[in-house]
Amino acid sequence: MQPGFAETVRTFAKIGLLSFGGPAGQIATMHRILVDEKKWLDEERFLHALNFCMLLPGPEAQQLATYAGWLLHRVKGGLAAGILFVAPGFVVMMALAAFYVGFRDLTVVQGLFAGLKPAVLAVVVEACLRIGKRGLKRPGHRAVALLSFVAIFLFGLPFPLIVAAAGLYGFASTTAEGQQALVDRPGVGRSLPTILLWSALWLAPVGLALAWGQGAFGAVGLFFAKMAVVTFGGAYSVLAYVAQQAVEVHGWLTPPEMLDGLGLAETTPGPLILVNQFVGFLAGFRDPGPLNPWAGGVLAASLTVWVTFVPSFLWIFAGAPHVERMRGNARLAAALSAITAAVFGVILNLSLWFALHVAFTKVGAWGVGPINLPLPDPATAQPVAIALGAAAMVGLLRFKWGMVPVLAGSAVIGALLY
Template sequence: MSSCCYHFDDALALLRELGVPEVTKFKNRTAYTKKSASVSWRQKMIGGKSMSYSKEIYKEICLVFARLGLFAFGGPAAHIAMMEDELVTKRKWLTKADFMDLLGFTNLIPGPNSTELAIALGYKRRGKIGLFLAGICFILPAMTIVLLLAMFYKQYGEVPLIEAIFAGIKPVILAVIIQALFRLGQTTIQDVRSLLLFLAAWLLSLFGIGEITVLLLAGLAMLLMQQLSKWRTRHLAVEPMSLTLVFLTFLKIGSVLYGSGYVLLAFLQAEFIERYAALTSTQLLDAVAIGQFTPGPVFTTATFVGYLIQGVPGALLATVGIFLPSFLLILLLHPLFNKLRASKIFAGILDGITVASLALMASVSWQLGLATFVSWVSVILFGISLIALTRFKLNSSYLIIMGGCIGWLLTV
């Protein structure tokens, strides 16, 4: 009998260490026999099992976000759509509602939204270590690709085939975004007022109203509607920029920038052409184009610019500088976000922001569609991709590779 209790207690201790909530009620239970041997056995087994369990989760985080960083073409809207498909629909890391909450939260803070979302998802999955693993693995593939292209560009003055390949990828990306919009919309748009708010935010975005303005207006509008409802019912340099200056300039940009790649272009022009004369206008436009055409975060444009100014060290420091604020902001603000979510006022604002976030994705889809449907090939590619995604649940990475190959073949 005592031997049975001894093994039962060891099993309970192992399960508690692995985070199984159902056994926490047995936490005051003690072993009846062989206490010292029990402690030794328990330390070995629990330490080994929990360490193995943690390693598997860390490995999963690294592989998931590295693959997303390698295949996530098309800018933030596409990145968000692929994250939702991979982490909500397939891996069940979190619910659609929780995903939309994190999306609304990351839209409120400065920096690259999709990268911040990746960082926040890593934090939610495995705390601070998960935060850094997710962010680094999402950024690293894009940074490496952009750095190699920057070396090629500096040597030969151009980067061939990028536009042709991307022309084949764009229809696939559009299909991925549309699929995510429908899925997320089922959770976010559940009544007439959220539908009206979605349409209003979409129209404001199409008319060129800034993203942060749309988000804040939507948040306040939803809060007012909820309260009303409750009341009724109750700028070339002679001297090159130093490495320190490159780092600090990108650190400043990463700390205050809201919005898309076009907003990034404005910041880069003001700093590197008008203020420091470190680049030509052609170099800057090429840098932004590379950032747009390559997978992963658009802000890896910083890697390209840093390399043109100060080689590999400049590329690395520019990348760290522009992304560092995102890690720090999520690390500092995520715990506060969890507390604020319990507030009815903040919850109402966040509900409006999540609806507006979907509207901004829809606006990007509309603009991407206008730029994508320039031939019958792109229309067919879009149709095939949408059917493959929605009916056959085909992995979007394979479709992106297929689209890139077709775009390349059409130029041969």
């Protein structure tokens, strides 16, 4: 069923407001709403889009939202979906960064979001069960999923390497016999205007900031524009480098402040990479040039978000027409199906990581040789969070409660307890 544009906008606004729990939670939320509830996309189309987005640099969940919007209403749908996915988190993070600079006490807000996290974990587990049941029907795919999980969970292998290996396996395991011919294949020339337009939109503010040459704005724009094209495998793959550069090289904030920003980003709606916005706010606040510090913070944070997320529109609008035509190619379809299985293993790893950090406040590591395992400290177990997560899971899986009531109820309990 093709929805109207107004209904699409309302739905993606809802998705943006509910996009908690990092990429695993956000993908789970989109799958539940777009595939199960609205039935706007079937399972194959959703996973096909997800496979492509997992290969791109940048926030894969926002790119998936953009791709889904593009499938429904082309460019205007992609713009609406991508912007609405980020907008709630952008507004919340801007307010929290300003509040942090002014007061440093976010207890009530942290309590609200602490209550949300266990419920988000239940949503993630439910999505893993649904996607696994539908997307891992062949023994080969189940083996790929298991090997991918082991590779990233036990050995910490790079995410792009795992995905590439899965794609090669799928491609090599399928013959070209009987595959559908690709017709009207778009050439690079058709995508060139899109590439030029979005590249200009992406980098123009950075050029203006560098030309102005005052305050931290040029350095902030240039640094985060570089980060936007190297964040393969999600935010966690690059956050350590961002923290090191922002703290030690640029001096925009201190190590405890970086940890506070990461904690805020983990518990607010939107991609985890919004921690960059927190860093940008503090950088602009402390080095605003001729501007008022508060104006400098808002401007630098806005510039950071712009250069971080605009490339996602470039990748999707330039690449989606090509990727959609690949659906008729048997070998490419097999490669993407294998990538689906690998992505399931990666999401399972993210879900387990998320579960450990919900249930325990301190998670260390234990390693021997190439094996490296997360090791929670039993003394830091959070019985309330564990109980909330279990209750939310029973509500969703056993009693089929709606996602919004479960999230809202858990958030209220968390706020009252804090």
